[in-house]
Amino acid sequence: MPTITFIRPDGARRDLAVAEGTSLMQGATSQGLDGIVAECGGNAMCATCHVYVDEAWAGRLPPLSEDEDALLEGAAAERLPTSRLSCQIVATADLDGLVVRLPDRQV
Numbered sequence: 001m002p003t004i005t006f007i008r009p010d011g012a013r014r015d016l017a018v019a020e021g022t023s024l025m026q027g028a029t030s031q032g033l034d035g036i037v038a039e040c041g042g043n044a045m046c047a048t049c050h051v052y053v054d055e056a057w058a059g060r061l062p063p064l065s066e067d068e069d070a071l072l073e074g075a076a077a078e079r080l081p082t083s084r085l086s087c088q089i090v091a092t093a094d095l096d097g098l099v100v101r102l103p104d105r106q107v
């Protein structure tokens with residue numbers, strides 16, 4: 001099971017094992033991680049699961065869809081080039097060690 005590191009805005013890190021085939025959002029919320037709201041439950045409709053992918057990993061993820069791109073424009077926190085929706089990133093063995101940062105707000 002890949003381990004994903006989530007870093008809060010205050011620098012606190014949490015390593016979570018996320019089952020392959022489930023999204024980072026699901027892995028985080030099911031393990032009680034603060035900082036991801038996921039109002040729409042992973043249906044790519046809310047942008048409250050926004051994360052910043054570590055730059056070293058940004059090019060190793062599948063490209064974002066048009067819907068994800070459009071939703072990120074409405075995210076509560078600043079959009080950066082590495083912004084993604086964590087409900088649209090599915091954990092795979094290749095993503096073991098992935099690092100994402102949480103924005104300072106989701107709503």
Ligand code: FES
Nearest residue numbers: 042046047049087
């Ligand atoms: S949970 Fe709503 S867009 Fe990801």
